[in-house]
Amino acid sequence: MTVMRSFAALLLAALMPLAAMAQYLETTTHFAPRGMPGTDSLVVLVPEGLSDVSLPGWGAETTAQVNRALQAAEFDGSARQRVEILAPAGLPYERLITLGVGNPGELERPVAEEIGAALSVHINGTRAKVIELNASLISDAGDNSRLSAAIAHGVDLRNYRFDQLKSQPDARPAQTYHWVVSSVGDAQRQYNMLRAVAEGVFTARELTNLPGSNGYPAAFAEYALQTLAPLGVEVTILGPEEVLEAGMGSLYGVSQGSQHKAHLLIAHWRGSDDQPIALVGKGNTFDTGGYDLKTTSSILLMQGDKSGGAAVVGAVKALAGQQAAVNVVGVVPLSQNSISGEAILPGDVLRAGDGTTIEIGSTDAEGRLILADGIWYARDRYNPSVIVDIATLTGAKTTALGTDYSAIFSDYPELVDSMKLAGQMTDELVWQLPLGPYRGIIDSRIADIQNTGSPGAQAGAVFLQHFAADTPWLHIDMASQALLSSARGIHPAGGTGHGVRLLTEWVKIYAGVQ
Numbered sequence: 278m279t280v281m282r283s284f285a286a287l288l289l290a291a292l293m294p295l296a297a298m299a300q301y302l303e304t305t306t307h308f309a310p311r312g313m314p315g316t317d318s319l320v321v322l323v324p325e326g327l328s329d330v331s332l333p334g335w336g337a338e339t340t341a342q343v344n345r346a347l348q349a350a351e352f353d354g355s356a357r358q359r360v361e362i363l364a365p366a367g368l369p370y371e372r373l374i375t376l377g378v379g380n381p382g383e384l385e386r387p388v389a390e391e392i393g394a395a396l397s398v399h400i401n402g403t404r405a406k407v408i409e410l411n412a413s414l415i416s417d418a419g420d421n422s423r424l425s426a427a428i429a430h431g432v433d434l435r436n437y438r439f440d441q442l443k444s445q446p447d448a449r450p451a452q453t454y455h456w457v458v459s460s461v462g463d464a465q466r467q468y469n470m471l472r473a474v475a476e477g478v479f480t481a482r483e484l485t486n487l488p489g490s491n492g493y494p495a496a497f498a499e500y501a502l503q504t505l506a507p508l509g510v511e512v513t514i515l516g517p518e519e520v521l522e523a524g525m526g527s528l529y530g531v532s533q534g535s536q537h538k539a540h541l542l543i544a545h546w547r548g549s550d551d552q553p554i555a556l557v558g559k560g561n562t563f564d565t566g567g568y569d570l571k572t573t574s575s576i577l578l579m580q581g582d583k584s585g586g587a588a589v590v591g592a593v594k595a596l597a598g599q600q601a602a603v604n605v606v607g608v609v610p611l612s613q614n615s616i617s618g619e620a621i622l623p624g625d626v627l628r629a630g631d632g633t634t635i636e637i638g639s640t641d642a643e644g645r646l647i648l649a650d651g652i653w654y655a656r657d658r659y660n661p662s663v664i665v666d667i668a669t670l671t672g673a674k675t676t677a678l679g680t681d682y683s684a685i686f687s688d689y690p691e692l693v694d695s696m697k698l699a700g701q702m703t704d705e706l707v708w709q710l711p712l713g714p715y716r717g718i719i720d721s722r723i724a725d726i727q728n729t730g731s732p733g734a735q736a737g738a739v740f741l742q743h744f745a746a747d748t749p750w751l752h753i754d755m756a757s758q759a760l761l762s763s764a765r766g767i768h769p770a771g772g773t774g775h776g777v778r779l780l781t782e783w784v785k786i787y788a789g790v791q
């Protein structure tokens with residue numbers, strides 16, 4: 278392993294200690310066959326269609342009061358309904374909360390996660406400390422475990438906080454969530470799998486949330502190393518000289534004008550001996566646009582331009598945390614697109630690792646420049662069976678699809694189908710845009726290709742396709758999905774960690790493991 282650190286990077290690291298080892302959550306989650314002493318709040322999961330809500334041990338008075346209250350609230354157990362009853366008669370709790378789960382057999386993971394997220398927001402607004410979540414009204418054993426784990430996962434996802442830059446952070450949510458389930462082993466096992474996903478999402482959010490001057494290429498790589506190595510992931514970091522020596526002039530060029538030069542992060546989880554699956558993520562740690570400078574307020578969101586790379590780091594972390602039987606190599610080209618007397622100029626020509634010469638139609642189309650070498654490196658050094666890249670690549674994607682769908686591009690129908698399936702499972706939705714007729718749009722008069730063309734999202738895709746050559750490949754454009762200005766569903770405000778859940782599920786679907 279080669280780890281290169283510049284003096285400036287070391288200095289900055291000393292000023293702003295890396296929080297890689299920090300614990301992301303202060304809450305604790307247990308699964309048990311019965312309740313625990315000290316419980317102050319009881320949450321009952323209620324399927325729709327019950328005539329009366331009651332748990333074993335409740336007296337007639339309790340059952341009567343609770344059901345009168347539920348009637349008054351028009352609670353019928355449909356999914357997402359929630360009623361709180363303070364000081365329930367005959368019970369030793371401050372509050373009783375009923376959570377509607379609809380028809381348990383039909384409740385999908387994303388909805389269960391959202392129910393958990395909404396519950397955690399509510400709980401955080403109370404003084405609840407020890408919460409029993411009782412799932413015993415869900416009679417089907419499979420649903421009992423599955424929904425408990427998914428709701429617990431939703432609680433976790435929403436409770437992440439990015440507070441490392443606050444001198445006096447607010448207290449984090451720190452409740453004990455004590456689940457009463459029918460099969461402790463099964464629920465715990467499913468929760469552990471989702472907890473590994475959550476840890477991957479938190480890592481990606483953390484990397485995304487780092488401001489440009491904190492999350493520069495060497496710092497991003499170091500953070501990934503610190504968080505992945507303990508899980509048995511082989512991490513290799515190429516510094517700027519090694520990037521140049523390997524011929525990756527396209528990756529190098531983007532940050533040649535920055536004090537923070539290019540790095541290439543490789544994170545290899547070898548959970549099987551299969552041919553590797555390559556994930557390549559755009560790690561542009563800040564996008565000023567370069568000499569084609571961004572002149573609108575959109576520049577304020579450009580710390581999020583590393584979120585494709587963050588998603589790859591997070592997915593590799595999740596898969597390693599799950600000990601998944603997959604061979605996956607994450608490759609993250611890292612750059613900082615900024616200006617100085619040494620920066621690339623519009624119209625310059627760069628030579629990529631595979632020898633392709635690239636005319637710079639715009640210095641602001643930097644994502645494809647760094648991904649070109651990331652994709653080539655993955656292909657050349659790891660001979661993967663498939664390459665998926667993910668990037669905040671184009672504003673045109675946002676114009677076309679908005680923020681609820683990522684655009685995907687691929688000539689391989691089985692990749693498109695498996696990615697759509699992963700998208701539905703995780704609610705990280707994807708929509709296919711065409712590649713076929715656009716091959717000529719990046720032709721250049723003076724070089725082999727150029728980095729701009731129209732339509733914009735397709736130009737980015739066909740550019741990347743050139744570097745995937747004949748390896749099966751799919752491109753994900755996740756522009757405008759990296760950051761939220763206010764909390765929503767399972768996401769607190771800030772970095773979403775978008776792509777981690779999608780890629781984690783997709784790798785397992787593609788590799789045929791669960």
Ligand code: BES
Binds near residue numbers: 641669
């Ligand atoms: N990082 C941006 C894309 C982006 C824009 C992401 C808005 C999230 C929100 C990318 O590097 C970029 O600047 N793309 C240009 C390409 C153009 C110059 C060909 C764009 O889409 O405007």
Ligand code: MN
Binds near residue numbers: 564566640642
């Ligand atoms: Mn740009």
Ligand code: ZN
Binds near residue numbers: 561582641644669670
């Ligand atoms: Zn960019």
